[in-house]
Amino acid sequence: MSPVLQVRDYSLDYVTRGSSQRVLQNVTLSIEPGEVLGLVGESGSGKTSLAWAIMRHLPGNAREAPGGVLRLGDTDLRAASSKALETIRGRRMSMVFQDPSTALNPTLSIGRQVSEVLVRHRGLSEKNAWRAAIEALEHVDLRDPAGLMKRYPHEASGGEKQRVVIATAFACRPELIVFDEPTTALDVITGARILELFGRLRAETSVAALYISHDLALVARVADRVAILEKGRIVEEAPADRIFTAPAHEYTRHLVAAVPRPEHRLVTDQVEPKDLLRAEGIAVRYQHKPLFRPALPPATDDVTLDIRRGEILGIVGESGSGKSSIARALTGLADYDGGITLEGKSIGSAKAMNRAYRRAVQIVFQHPDSSLNPRQTVADILARPLRLYGGDVATIPALLEEVRLPASYAGRYPHQLSGGEKQRVAIARAFAARPDLVICDEITAPLDVSVQASVVELLLRLREANGTAYLFITHDLNLVRQVAHRIVVMKAGKIVDVLDMEMLKRGEIHSYTRELIAASPTPVG
């Protein structure tokens, strides 16, 4: 039997301002009928470019090297006219995107968008297409599909939208589906359910799929074979169960080593039960009560937690569970009800936070791109907290040294740094204040696994040197199980579980926590 998708010797360049940059180098891979091939690479490895090349939707500055082959069944995709491609896309191959909130047109009802594909590619009448669309939505386990058809994308949740996109992709029984990080933008539990759905649909339809992701642990669970892409080259291709147990290439070994494994603890010391900061009954509201309607529920409701000196306290929960609101309240970015006590001194409200409190409690944000002012040099960025909290500007090189950046970086602007380097500067800025507590708000989420591992290692080293406590907010349960002394689990603005490692080991955990753990893919083998 001939393969569904065949890519042979395919190279691709992007031309920018006269210079060209190679993004794919002699890529060769093939997908057999009914097979799922996982494609794993870090950001910038060219995995999404390959997806677009297969879908024949490349940006205007892309230049394909002659000689490469892209073949869907017997069709040569590179030779196909745009007219022919119109009938191939959606009918014979389709795509599921990373972010379901932008993959659907916000001005069309969900029903129109699903049935349009059926009218277009299966030649059904409007009425029959509508009926078939309801069936398709039913098939992806959506509740009340008929009602959902009349709704607009903003009236559906992220998980529902992704199911709609998947239903559309499967609706015409294509030969190949390209998945581009379909669960990355979703919560752990929602993502896990999407994966379950994918597994079921795959078993039913035996469709072939290219599954692109940066998450090796996840791909190893869904794919039959895994191809590892490094800087546009495929460095290794192996059966999924072999990739973790016997990685052959050096780069793969490096990736496998960087995947957080909960059983491998990075923090071994114990902290004394001495309170550093205590937050009592914290409730954060973002909106004032509307005049004629009932008040909206607060983002966090009566949350009480305490952080000990030098402790790493993890906060986990899905998006919207209020974990970032806690960070905003503790740093005075949001007004809150309740009380915060720092070393016995009580802080009544965000306005009452004095310089001593602000020095002691620092925050590192999720997105390094937006947390550094693009118009300031690294030296400017670091000098500000030093001046404000009585440090010495001459210590900037030492500060950079501490976060393992060369002192020459002081003169650079943020856009000249990589994501991981920017995050190191943000960490240096927090440590410039010599804080007692650093709040890390999802700081590893936008980084590649290998960079993530080095940032975590840096944080642990800084803690060892300075005795700083961390409030480690994340949705990555595997990571937090590696580093935290205690874990706080939040759901819908409330704390549902507080557990230390001993309780976790003994299994004395809340059912919701159990669900979260089950949904976090752990490395096999």
Next chain:
Amino acid sequence: MTDALHRLLRTPQGVLGLLLLAVLVLACLLGGTLAPYPPEAMDFAGRFAPPGIKHWFGADQLGRDVLSRLLVGASSTIPLAVAATFSGALVGACVGTLSAYLGRRWDEAITRTIDAVMAIPHLLLALILVSTLGKGSTNAALAIAISVAPSMARVTRSVALSVRQQDYVKAAIARGEGAGWIVLREMLPNVAAPLIIEATIRVAFAVMLFATLSFLGLGAQPPASEWGLMVSEARRFMHQAPWIIVAPAVAIATTAICFNLLGDGLRDALNPRDER
């Protein structure tokens, strides 16, 4: 900055805009020395002389050389218009950024005030201001600055609102910085690019508004050779000697086009994301 200049030179609008700007700057700086005659030298024998070798752009109703008057007038028209726009833009930018930073009730109060001021047409506002402050070039420039400020504040506010959401602003708040530092040092530099573009395009409006005020007799006063005033004075002789009105009108139009092109070019040059 040199990077932005390079990108500006790669767009046709940028090149053309810069060329025209160079001509205008030359006229402003060296107009007096380049002019073949003194701007106020009358020659009754040469009244209404058509364009020719003696008078390139002709002579007006008093026999004054139109080209000389244009060249000398450049320095009393363009610098004032540019200065008026950019001072108005700066004030507007500060108000807009502050409004976005303060948010909630303050934002509401400031924006509604701006709305109220913007409900008055530019020209009417300038007219009211000039008639209150008194005639003259400086007051006209001041009036233009004030009429530019509200719309600039509005544009700035919309850009600043998205900057306000950036984590580096939150970081500054969490650090305990004052409002002045956050507005001037953290936010303003990041709203500058769209502002420069907007302000450059508005210079064209200012030149025309300034000319209009002078035309109406509220800006520069005779015998000054301000361009709008020249148009105004030549209006009576439009059929008899059209060159007297055409020359300053074309000069005003060229200036407006120059700054429009420059604004368009800058829009591409200062947004390096549009690399494709």
